[in-house]
Amino acid sequence: MNASINKPSSVVLSAEKITKTIGNKNIVDGLSFDIHQGEVVGLLGPNGAGKTTTIRMIVGLIKMSQGDVIVRGHSIRNQFVKAIRHIGGIIENPEFYPYMSGYDNLKQYQRMSEGINESRINEVIKLVGLQDAIHKKVRAYSLGMRQRLGIAQALLHEPSILILDEPTNGLDPAGIREMRDYLKLIAREEGIAVLVSSHLLSEMELMCSRVIVIQEGKLVTERPIGSEPQNDLVSVTFRVNDTQQVLEAVHTLDEVKVIGVQPERNEVGLQVKDEMIPQLIKILGDAGVAIYRIEEMKQSLEEEFLKWTGGNRIA
Incomplete structure (x- = not known):
């Protein structure tokens, strides 16, 4: 059998x-x-x-x-x-x-x-x-x-x-x-x-x-589709009034990692545990940061495919 x-x-x-x-x-x-x-x-x-x-x-x-x-x-x-x-x-x-x-x-x-x-x-x-x-x-x-x-x-x-x-x-x-x-x-x-x-x-x-x-x-x-290898962490983009204020507010937080800054777009990318996001929003608010938008950053299937296969062509 x-x-x-x-x-x-x-x-x-x-x-x-x-x-x-x-x-x-x-x-x-x-x-x-x-x-x-x-x-x-x-x-x-x-x-x-x-x-x-x-x-x-x-x-x-x-x-x-x-x-x-x-x-x-x-x-x-x-x-x-x-x-x-x-x-x-x-x-x-x-x-x-x-x-x-x-x-x-x-x-x-x-x-x-x-x-x-x-x-x-x-x-x-x-x-x-x-x-x-x-x-x-x-x-x-x-x-x-x-x-x-x-x-x-x-x-x-x-x-x-x-x-x-x-x-x-x-x-x-x-x-x-x-x-x-x-x-x-x-x-x-x-x-x-x-x-x-x-x-x-x-x-x-x-x-x-x-x-x-x-x-x-x-x-x-x-x-x-859309799963992350480290599913306890999420990557999030914050659109704010002042990116430097965000960097100053999070630089002492071991649980938060800065993964990208675009001052011309007033955006900061942060990697953080999902359950810590409400706390992070409060920390930024207490620091005087005005938050206009929060978006999760997800890799597209194309990006993941290229990572999995080392960039080889698909057909």
């Missing part, structure tokens, strides 16, 4: 030390992670990190050299048919019969699959927002509409996890926003886990609740 079967019921998919070796090189090297129900997880890495290879192994398009992927308790290696039933995916651009309507394309998929009824077809059409276009021929669809139709098709058999490789490629800003909103809706409304790879870090930051970062086929970090 595989150990993953005993994991919490919220775990939909477990990658367990999966490795892909070509020649004498490990393209993916002992990679392990879990995906939980209802979360949107981003798979990030520089060019050549092994993202697409990882996704292809998960869905069985290429064989693993070592390790296994467990989906709802079933092994991709040894119980492929049972495991793959729980996965929906778009690994490359979705392809459809262009001379048929979106609805007829979904009906064609229904004929090839068991247990999909008419109400499920209508349910996924509504979920991805294609009600007004579903009876039009696919050749008249925009790229964004074809992507949404692809997601509808991938959801028809009610999978536990949706896996998407670069789903926003070629989309305009409006299409990217639509895709982001639909994926978050699917995770929230259907309780489906979503694993998505993308090179658009700003979009991943808005879309995902967690990121998995790999480099040279190995896990670099798993991190909830």
